[in-house]
Amino acid sequence: MSVNDDNTVTTSAPVSITTKDACVDFPIFDAKSRSLKKTVMGLVGGNIDSAAKVPVIEALRDITVSLEHGARVGLVGHNGAGKSTLLRLLSGIYEPTRGIAEVRGRVAPVFDLGVGMDPEISGLENIMIRGLFLGMSRKQMDQRVDDIADFTELGDFLRMPLRTYSTGMRVRLALGVVTSIDPEILLLDEGIGAVDAAFLEKSKQRLVQLVERSGLLVFASHSDEFLRELCDTAIWMEHGQIKMQGELNEVLRAYKGLPA
Amino acid sequence: MALAQPAGRTYAAAVADLRRGWEQRTLWGHLGWQDIRQRYRRSVLGPVWITISMAVTAVALGILYSGLFDVPLERLLPHVLVGFIVWAFISGCITEGSEVFIANEGLIKHLPAPLSVHVYRLVWRQTLFFAHNLIVYLVMLLVFPQPLKWTVVYAVPAFFLLALNGAWVALAVGIITARFRDILPITQSVVQLAFFLTPIVWIYDELINSPNPAIAERARLAEFNPFLHFLEIIRRPLLGQDQQLRYWVVVLAITVVGWLFTMLVMRRYRSRVSYWV
Numbered sequence: 001m002s003v004n005d006d007n008t009v010t011t012s013a014p015v016s017i018t019t020k021d022a023c024v025d026f027p028i029f030d031a032k033s034r035s036l037k038k039t040v041m042g043l044v045g046g047n048i049d050s051a052a053k054v055p056v057i058e059a060l061r062d063i064t065v066s067l068e069h070g071a072r073v074g075l076v077g078h079n080g081a082g083k084s085t086l087l088r089l090l091s092g093i094y095e096p097t098r099g100i101a102e103v104r105g106r107v108a109p110v111f112d113l114g115v116g117m118d119p120e121i122s123g124l125e126n127i128m129i130r131g132l133f134l135g136m137s138r139k140q141m142d143q144r145v146d147d148i149a150d151f152t153e154l155g156d157f158l159r160m161p162l163r164t165y166s167t168g169m170r171v172r173l174a175l176g177v178v179t180s181i182d183p184e185i186l187l188l189d190e191g192i193g194a195v196d197a198a199f200l201e202k203s204k205q206r207l208v209q210l211v212e213r214s215g216l217l218v219f220a221s222h223s224d225e226f227l228r229e230l231c232d233t234a235i236w237m238e239h240g241q242i243k244m245q246g247e248l249n250e251v252l253r254a255y256k257g258l259p260a
Numbered sequence: 261m262a263l264a265q266p267a268g269r270t271y272a273a274a275v276a277d278l279r280r281g282w283e284q285r286t287l288w289g290h291l292g293w294q295d296i297r298q299r300y301r302r303s304v305l306g307p308v309w310i311t312i313s314m315a316v317t318a319v320a321l322g323i324l325y326s327g328l329f330d331v332p333l334e335r336l337l338p339h340v341l342v343g344f345i346v347w348a349f350i351s352g353c354i355t356e357g358s359e360v361f362i363a364n365e366g367l368i369k370h371l372p373a374p375l376s377v378h379v380y381r382l383v384w385r386q387t388l389f390f391a392h393n394l395i396v397y398l399v400m401l402l403v404f405p406q407p408l409k410w411t412v413v414y415a416v417p418a419f420f421l422l423a424l425n426g427a428w429v430a431l432a433v434g435i436i437t438a439r440f441r442d443i444l445p446i447t448q449s450v451v452q453l454a455f456f457l458t459p460i461v462w463i464y465d466e467l468i469n470s471p472n473p474a475i476a477e478r479a480r481l482a483e484f485n486p487f488l489h490f491l492e493i494i495r496r497p498l499l500g501q502d503q504q505l506r507y508w509v510v511v512l513a514i515t516v517v518g519w520l521f522t523m524l525v526m527r528r529y530r531s532r533v534s535y536w537v
Contacts, residue, residue: 027535027536029439029536091372092372093371093372093534095531103372109371116366118294118298120298120301121294121297121301132286133287133371133373137286138290
C-alpha cells in the first residue's frame with residue numbers, strides 16, 4: 001500500500017514483466033533482398049536473414065527474463081545490440097513474433113524526451129499532453145503542473161510556444177514532466193544531454209526519487225555512474241541476445257572484459 | 261490495471277485494444293481538440309475558417325450547378341450543402357484513416373498505447389469538423405427554410421452510424437496501408453472518384469425521374485454506391501424528406517460486415533502494426 005500525493009491509496013498490485021523465448025523480427029520491406037544475399041553478421045546490429053522474400057532483421061532472439069516488483073535492472077551493450085528494442089518489447093510496444101511476453105502494470109516508457117511534444121503549443125499545454133500520454137489523468141496533471149513549472153525554472157516562457165525554446169529548455173520541460181509521474185513500470189532509455197551541470201544535478205535527484213516511486217525499473221545506459229546509482233542488477237545484450245544476466249557489478253565487469 | 265493485457269493474435273486482444281483505447285478518451289479527446297486548434301493557430305478567426313470555407317464552397321457550387329442543371333437554387337443549394345458537410349466527414353475518415361498509423365509512427369513506436377486511440381482521435385476530430393460545419397447548415401435553414409418534421413432526430417442515429425463506420429474503415433484501411441503503402445494513393449483516388457459518383461452536387465431523384473428512360477435506367481446504378489446510402493440516411497432527415505428503409509438496411513449491413521472484417525484484420529495484424537510503421 002502506498003499513499004500518493006493526491007491522497008489516493010493504491011494497493012500495489014503485483015507488477016511484473018515475464019518473457020519466455022521472445023523474438024522480435026523486423027521485416028524490411030524497402031530493402032532489395034537481392035542485395036543482401038548472404039546472412040550478414042557484423043559486430044553492430046542483429047542478424048539479417050535474407051533467405052525469406054522480405055529481408056528480416058532478427059532484432060531480438062530468445063529473450064527470457066522474469067522481472068518482479070522492486071527490480072532495478074540496468075541494460076548494457078554496444079550500439080545496436082538490442083537495448084532499445086528490448087525496452088520496447090518489455091513495454092509491450094512490440095509484441096514478440098515468437099515466444100511470450102507478459103507485462104503486468106502500467107508502463108511509463110521514457111525513450112525519447114521529445115515524443116508527443118508539439119512545437120506550436122505552449123509549454124504548459126505540452127506538460128498536460130505529455131502527462132496524458134504517460135497515462136496520467138487531467139486532474140493528476142493539474143496538481144503537478146506548479147511543481148513541474150518550478151522545477152523547469154522556465155517562468156513566463158511556459159506560456160510561449162515550444163518552438164521558441166532552446167534544446168536545453170525543451171529537455172528541462174520534458175524531464176520535468178517525466179519525473180513527476182507515478183509509474184508502475186518505468187523504462188528509461190538514456191538520452192539526457194544538453195542541460196547545464198547545475199540542472200543535471202537537480203534532475204538526477206528527481207530521477208532517483210522517480211525510480212524509488214516506481215515499482216519496476218529497466219534502464220538502458222552507457223554510463224556506469226548512472227547505472228550504479230539507479231540499478232542493482234543488469235542485463236548485457238549482444239547481437240539481440242542476452243549475453244549475461246545478474247548482479248550489476250559482475251555484469252559490468254564482464255562487459256568491460258575485466259577479470260571477475 | 262494489474263491484470264496482464266491479452267496479447268497475441270486473438271479476438272480478446274483485438275477487443276481489449278478497442279476497449280482500452282476507449283478508456284483513454286481524456287487523451288484522444290484532448291488531442292482531437294488540439295488538432296483543430298493547431299490547424300488554425302495564429303489565424304485571427306481560428307476554427308471559424310472551417311465553417312467559412314465550407315459555406316463558400318457549398319454556396320458557390322450550389323449556384324454553379326443550379327445554373328448548369330437548371331434546378332431552382334432553393335432546392336439545389338440545401339442539397340449540395342448538406343451533401344458536402346456529410347461528405348467532408350466521410351472522406352475525412354477514409355483519407356486520414358488510410359494514413360492514421362503511418363502518420364502516428366512516432367507515437368506508436370514510443371508509447372504502448374492501444375492502436376484504437378489514434379482512430380478514436382481521428383473520428384473525434386472529424387466529428388468536431390462536422391459540428392463546425394453544422395453551423396452553415398443552421399444558417400442555411402434561416403435562408404432556405406426546409407420542411408423539417410420530427411424525423412429530423414433520425415439524423416442523430418444516422419451520424420452515429422457514420423462515425424461507427426468511419427472507425428472501422430480507418431482501422432482496417434490504416435492497418436492495410438501500414439503494410440502495403442501502395443494502397444495509400446489508391447485510397448485517395450478512390451475517394452476522389454467517389455465524390456463524383458455520389459449524389460452530392462447532382463440530385464439522384466431528378467435523374468431517376470428523368471424523362472429520358474436511358475438516363476433513368478443508368479441512374480439506378482448509383483444504388484450500388486455504398487456512399488449513396490450513408491449520405492441519404494442523414495441528408496433526408498436534415499432536409500425534411502421522407503426516410504427510405506432500404507438506405508438504413510444497407511448501412512446497417514455494411515456496419516456489421518465492416519466491423520466483422522475489421523475484427524478479423526485486427527486479430528491477425530494488430531500486433532504487427534508497430535513493426536510495419
